[in-house]
Amino acid sequence: QVQFVESGGGLVQPGGSLRLSCQASGMQFSAYIMGWYRQAPGKERELVASISSSGRPMTYRDSVKGRFTILRENAKNAVYLQMNSLKPEDTAVYYCRRTNVPDAWGQGTQVTVSS
Secondary structure (H helix, E strand, O other): OOEEEEEOOEEEOOOOOEEEEEEEEOOOHHHOOEEEEEEOOOOOOEEEEEEOOOOOEEEEOHHHOOOEEEEEEHHHOEEEEEEOOOOHHHOEEEEEEEOOOOOOOOOOEEEEEOO
């Protein structure tokens, strides 16, 4: 059974940083493109960033370019999202998942950017 467990969220002031982690299990992690997604209240879930199976960042949402970095460690079945210069509009629940497989969503991790 494929599972994703996200962690690392929290409350941070504008301009602050957070590093999200996602632990995957039940799959050959190194074979898949992975993505970080987010869903803000009242909005649809959106792709924030994706990374190739070998660790090359593939896409970033325009609104996070230059501020967020996606990374992965295949040996640990983990993918990360380093978020810097956070803005209130980054407030959302963040999820990770394979980008081209309709996996069930994990519980996500809440990121709140507020003063």
